[in-house]
Amino acid sequence: MSILLVLLVVGGAPRLGWAHAILMESTPKLNSTVKGPEVDITLRYNVRIDGGRSRVRLSGPDGKVSTLTLASQTSPDSLQTHAAGLKPGAYKLQWQVLASDGHISRGEIPFTVN
Numbered sequence: 001m002s003i004l005l006v007l008l009v010v011g012g013a014p015r016l017g018w019a020h021a022i023l024m025e026s027t028p029k030l031n032s033t034v035k036g037p038e039v040d041i042t043l044r045y046n047v048r049i050d051g052g053r054s055r056v057r058l059s060g061p062d063g064k065v066s067t068l069t070l071a072s073q074t075s076p077d078s079l080q081t082h083a084a085g086l087k088p089g090a091y092k093l094q095w096q097v098l099a100s101d102g103h104i105s106r107g108e109i110p111f112t113v114n
Helices: 002-016
Strands: 023-027 039-045 049-059 065-068 078-083 089-099 104-113
Touching (some): 023 104, 039 049, 039 089, 065 078
Antiparallel strands (some): 023 039, 039 078, 049 065, 089 104
């Protein structure tokens, strides 16, 4: 019985490491300063994500939060959107994605517009 348990744990372990989408690259980069008022946004993950069930929100210096419209996915591991009319100040990009394995991942990318 214990041998069966060990085989199940060892056999399932590789999948546990890829259970969630991990942000690999972003534009803008974490804690970067970008020129506004227009900002192109690209998020690339370590796995395929469901763009139709993912979302990106932008929190501005005034505290207002807006949901950004996602472009059609050009790559299964990436999201792209655009923010316009950004005034100088601190922003937070808040993302939520559904990975191909069904797990939801969330994160934030703070950046500054000058």
